[in-house]
Amino acid sequence: MVSSALSPMKILLIGAEGRLGQMLGKLFAREDLLPLGHTQLDICDEAAVRRCFEAERPDCVLNTAAFHGIDDCEAHPDRGFAVNAAGAAHVARAAQSAGAVVAHFSTDYVFDGAQRKPYTETDAPAPLSVYAISKLAGEWAVRRYCERHFVVRTSTLFGPPARRHFREDFVGKMLRLAREGGPIRVVCDQWRSPTRATDLATLVAALIPTARYGTYHISNSAVALARGAGRRAARAARPLNPRVSWICGAAARVARAFGCGKRPSPQNTVSACPVLRRCVA
């Protein structure tokens, strides 16, 4: 539950059945909240978005809807742009007309990962994949079309899975592969700031009443190597399943070993959150 600072607000939660959407739904349960899953509101349908905002007149909208997964977006770029870019624009425009605040969620993948220090909000994006380009376009649309916005970039979310379409998080995937006996393939040259969905939801709830609009990085501070999680999962599973095997190497080597192309993933997306620290300190 969140503080009463948000209590007078009517909140629209879009993407309510996703991983983050569910967390926000729980957190805001006692508020005047309207949670909308994909079947209730498709953000690609501009007219439907407009009608929804005109009928509900929200004070605040939390837009967690996204088409993500690097491989899915590479395979279906039209859908990636329709949801992540055009959909975000539809929501932002409707919010502006309704006089609502938008909290929109984006990704650390807007960076190319070449930097050797943590990324901050002022670093220049350089997206590598369709997913990242479409999410960056969505960020720009929100900034352009809705004056009172929070663009929140986060990283490698983990927590209870989405309700409708099960999508594994990284930890769950490692444990499943370990249970199945592997092979677990992990890369040793990618660094992330994995983020607990509840922590992100809690910080967003604290951020909105500040009315300090802008772009924020919000992630947990630990730097995780896929290698560490893969090794721990393999070790944990070995007493139960001695067949479990794992391969760890540079992304290019792992891709070669498994006969697949190297995914367009950035190498380092470790994030620093200086703007958030200043704001909620």
Ligand SMILES: NC(=O)c1ccc[n+]([C@@H]2O[C@H](COP(=O)([O-])OP(=O)(O)OC[C@H]3O[C@@H](n4cnc5c(N)ncnc54)[C@H](OP(=O)(O)O)[C@@H]3O)[C@@H](O)[C@H]2O)c1
């Ligand atoms: N998960 C991560 O590791 C991660 C990392 C960085 C940033 N983010 C960002 O954080 C946000 C939340 O991610 P998440 O992990 O909660 O994603 P998620 O579990 O996939 O949830 C996204 C939700 O959006 C819905 N959706 C898809 N297309 C839609 C549309 N056209 N209209 C309305 N709803 C639609 C999906 O419904 P269906 O499943 O029914 O299609 C799903 O319930 C996203 O903006 C994502 O880009 C996530």
